[in-house]
Structures are given as structure tokens and as C-alpha cells.
Amino acid sequence: MSERSYDLVLYGATGFTGRQAAHYLATHRDVQGLRWAIAGRDTNRLEQLRQNLGEQAGPVGILVADSQDPEALSQLAASTHVVISTAGPFAKHGEQLVQACLQAGTDYADITGETPWVRSLIDRFHEQAAAKGVRLVPFCGFDSIPSDLGALLVVDYIRQEYGQGTRRVKGYFNAFGGFNGGTLASLFDMIDAGQMDILNDPLLLNPPEARSAAEATRNPDQAFPELDMDFKVWTSPFFMAPVNTRVVRRSHALASSYQQPYGPDFRYSECMYFDEWVPLQSTAVSAATGLLHTVAQLPGFTQWMRPLAPSPG
Ligand SMILES: NC(=O)c1ccc[n+]([C@@H]2O[C@H](COP(=O)([O-])OP(=O)(O)OC[C@H]3O[C@@H](n4cnc5c(N)ncnc54)[C@H](OP(=O)(O)O)[C@@H]3O)[C@@H](O)[C@H]2O)c1
16 A cells, blocks of 8 residues: 555645645544645645645645646556545546546546536446446535435435335435535536536436436426425425436446345435425526526527636635
């Protein structure tokens, strides 16, 4: 293990999410003697971040590599056992880093929510990574860890407690606050790349053998307000469901191939829920989601929106 300088490198450490990840690592270094480094494109910003982390962080290395510099990325990947990346949009800043990690035999995890990009990674690199024993693990942020591990834990619990498979898991979300600039930049890039239709494919991340019409029909995306009789709440489409549901379905498909299916004709869905008698918020959110979906496909949408949206960082 010790021929590499680091156990873990955090790439994109100076961004909005990267800074939070760096502070988290600085204060939660549960692994005794963890050797870690922060990485990004700007030496000064990295130095400043290291100072802000303070002594609690222990010795922290600094690695400088632009996302478009394959040589620097190769050196970075070869210097560590694991890279975790928060540098997005990932189709732009993750592509060469993933290839460098694959080449160096370095495990890689990120917080992308860009399903079309991950589909292309699977098509190009899954076999090679599996053969080399390199783990490439996208979607390790809020999308889609709670959904993916949440569904798995429910399925495991039901199997242990009741000795049965699970037919259906539903995820309910509630949210407040706003959108951050980095996430919107990634969304705008996907719209500009004409990927809105691909995002709508409910089985986008599934392997070919798990892409049947019946599977797609079983797993539609919610489009309208609905009264959920299990919890007696009104629900609406959840804006991250087009990411999270695809991830959970892929995990189920892979479990079916390599271990055992979650359950017969397993279904997974996500919605937002509202504790209201009259479906006001659920209708408003459903309408806004549908409207956004329509206008996002109009020519020039991102040109208008980019200056109005919060900036990345
Ligand atoms: N899965 C989730 O739950 C989740 C949550 C939040 C965000 N995200 C995703 O994570 C990504 C980052 O979001 P964020 O809000 O943290 O964005 P951000 O603040 O804009 O951070 C982007 C990072 O990318 C770096 N970067 C930009 N251009 C680069 C280049 N040429 N070479 C190397 N690094 C470069 C930036 O470096 P500088 O600091 O030098 O500018 C910064 O560190 C987005 O794709 C977003 O969609 C996912």
C-alpha cells in the first residue's frame, strides 16, 4: 500500500462542495494516519484552503492539476489509492480524471448527477475497470447515496426480518433553500448538449439485459400531483428523481446479475411530499416542474438563464 504518497486525494477541493468535503475530512479523519491531499487547478486557492483547515487537518498535501491536463492528472492519479472528486460539471472536468484513474489502477468516486455522462462511462470503461479491479463510483453525493443505500437497506431489512424480497420502495423528499451555482452549471451543460430526452429514459443506466419495455412501464416518472394513500399526503415530482431512480434501478439490475434481485418485479420511485389537505403546493411544484421541462428545450434557454443563475463556486 505504501508505495503511493497518499491514501486519498480530494480533487476540486476549492469549490463550494469541495471546501465542505475538505473541512469534513479535516475533522473526521477516523482512519489512523490517513495520508491525504487536496487538489485542484489553482495553487494559491489550495494554499489558502490548507491554511483555513488548520492544524486539526494534520499534514495535508497539495496537488495542482487542471482538468484538461492529462499529464498532471496521470501524476495525481498515480500518487494515491483513491481519488474523490467534486470538480464539476463532470462531463467537462471529470472525463480525463476518470481515464487517468483507470490507467493508474486508482479507485475513483465523485458527486456527479450527470446521468448521460455516466452512461457513456459505463459503455466505455465498465468492462475495463472490472477486469482491472478498479472501482469507479459516481453519484456519491446527496444524489444518490440516500436513495441508493436507503433502498438497499430497506430491501436487506425486509429480507432479514420477513425472509422475503421487496416489490416496491418509494422515496419521499422534502426540501427548502435554493440551488447552488455548480449544480445549475451542470444542468445547463446537459441542456446545451441536447441531453434532455436521454434524461427521461427511466432505465438509462441499466445494463442491456435489464432494459425491457415491461421494466420501463413498471417505473414511470411521476408528472402530476398525486394523493399517496400509504402516508395520506399529497405528492409531486421530485426534481432529483430523474437521477436517483436511475441509480437505484441500476443497483437492482446489477444485484440481480451478481447476487439476487431486490424482489420480484421490483419498482423504485421518488416524489416530494406535502402535508396539506388541499393540493396547493403539490400542484404548484408539479406545474413548475412541467413548465421548466418544456421551456428548457426552447432554443436559447440557457443563454438567458446562465446570467440570472447563481455563479459556480
Ligand atoms: N450529488 C450531489 O448531491 C451534488 C451536490 C452538490 C453539487 N454537485 C455537483 O458537484 C459539482 C460541483 O458543484 P459545486 O457547487 O461544488 O461547484 P463549484 O463550486 O463551481 O466547484 C467546481 C470545482 O471545479 C473546479 N474546476 C473548474 N474548472 C476546473 C479546471 N479547468 N480544472 C480543474 N478544476 C476545475 C473548480 O476549481 P476553482 O475552485 O479553482 O474554481 C471548483 O473546485 C457540480 O457538477 C454539481 O452538479 C452534486
